[in-house]
Amino acid sequence: MADINTVANKEGWLYKKSTNTVVKKWLHRYFKLTNCKLIYYHSETDHRQRGIFDFNQITVLSINSTMQKFEICIEFIGSDYTLRLRAHNTEELADWVLALNMNIGCSLGMRKELSSVIQKEKFWRYQRISDFFFRRHANTGDLLLFRSKGIIAKMQRGITRGSFDHIALIMCYASGKVILLEATDKDGVACLEWDYFVKMNWHLMYLGLVYRSLETMRTDNMIKNLENFVMKVDGKKFGISPGKFIGKKNEVEPGEEDTFFCSELVASAYKAMGVFPSDLKSSTIWPADFMDAKKLPLINATLGPEMMIDFDL
Structure with missing residues (x-):
């Protein structure tokens, strides 16, 4: 049986799209999920965080997945911002959905409704x-x-x-x-x-x-x-x-x-x-x-x- 930290801590390539940003196309980004934070980079060797979703500072309204398109859709309380992620296959999709649910489930945003951060411009940047x-x-x-x-x-x-x-x-x-x-x-x-x-x-x-x-x-x-x-x-x-x-x-x-x-x-x-x-x-x-x-x-x-x-x- 896999260790709980091994399941909750995950990293790898995903496609990313946000609903209310200028860039509407799918972008290939390297993601790291750990300690209730989803962070992405331009590449696996990139040391600069290009975006971060700290589930201790924002509250997830819903997280849904579509098996046919390998997609994950995350909506948040207090904003119309929607984060869409796309995995490469069904196995990766299932692993990411499980890891995300584990990190979101134990976050402060799950226990308390948080909306001040997500209402700020480009809240995900830093x-x-x-x-x-x-x-x-x-x-x-x-x-x-x-x-x-x-x-x-x-x-x-x-x-x-x-x-x-x-x-x-x-x-x-x-x-x-x-x-x-x-x-x-x-x-x-x-x-x-x-x-x-x-x-x-x-x-x-x-x-x-x-x-x-x-x-x-x-x-x-x-x-x-x-x-x-x-x-x-x-x-x-x-x-x-x-x-x-x-x-x-x-x-x-x-x-x-x-x-x-x-x-x-x-x-x-x-x-x-x-x-x-x-x-x-x-x-x-x-x-x-x-x-x-x-x-x-x-x-x-x-x-x-x-x-x-x-x-x-």
């Missing part, structure tokens, strides 16, 4: 976390990516072919304080308390805030180097000019730059920590480069998945 989760799990060196409102920010995202136009480095202290180190055209390089950021409702100025953890062994020397870096850069002016993009090799030590723009500051901080190579020119890094699809020159480190902070959770 794993959503609460502000409480963010505060509990944030660590020094983690990242916060910003998707700003406004035409200029939209143009920047278009030019860099990314989803984000601003980035900050997270620093955490024993007191529980979470600090954002960032460079803005208004204030230059500054440290901002997360408590104050939320209290002032500045999160409402953005279309989304996405958290990414830095997965690495944090040594005392690494943290000390970052602290020294912050002391050097705090108060420096914001600056972005064509001269910053000439050449590919680094010419100054981390923190010795005269001015910074946001992603240059983070890249320079990563160099100080030793997770970026010392000869990297920090000004060649853009916020969009910190997306999963990009290959950053990380040293003995990786970045965790993109997780959107949802202040309604």
Whole structure:
């Protein structure tokens, strides 16, 4: 008899179609189902989540299957969004239906009617976390990516072919304080308390805030180097000019730059920590480069998945 975890945890190729999206054709995607979450990727080797259905945050209204077409149709409470999946044969269909029912059946969405997440635009795009989760799990060196409102920010995202136009480095202290180190055209390089950021409702100025953890062994020397870096850069002016993009090799030590723009500051901080190579020119890094699809020159480190902070959770 198969182990219950073997049955409930499943991965493989499926065709996917959503009823109320621009793309109406069937798309071939690689799916992983585990811990009440259905996640899909462009390929088996793709490390970036392209979509996620967290059954602990949404409530399934119905799940039906059609043997003749090998199809699964999932409807949700609180939305007219319908997810349609197609397997390759009846055996695969039966396995997926069983695994889905097991994951949905033990989810929070099964015990409680949840509809706030599914009503949001492209709710499936990111794993959503609460502000409480963010505060509990944030660590020094983690990242916060910003998707700003406004035409200029939209143009920047278009030019860099990314989803984000601003980035900050997270620093955490024993007191529980979470600090954002960032460079803005208004204030230059500054440290901002997360408590104050939320209290002032500045999160409402953005279309989304996405958290990414830095997965690495944090040594005392690494943290000390970052602290020294912050002391050097705090108060420096914001600056972005064509001269910053000439050449590919680094010419100054981390923190010795005269001015910074946001992603240059983070890249320079990563160099100080030793997770970026010392000869990297920090000004060649853009916020969009910190997306999963990009290959950053990380040293003995990786970045965790993109997780959107949802202040309604």
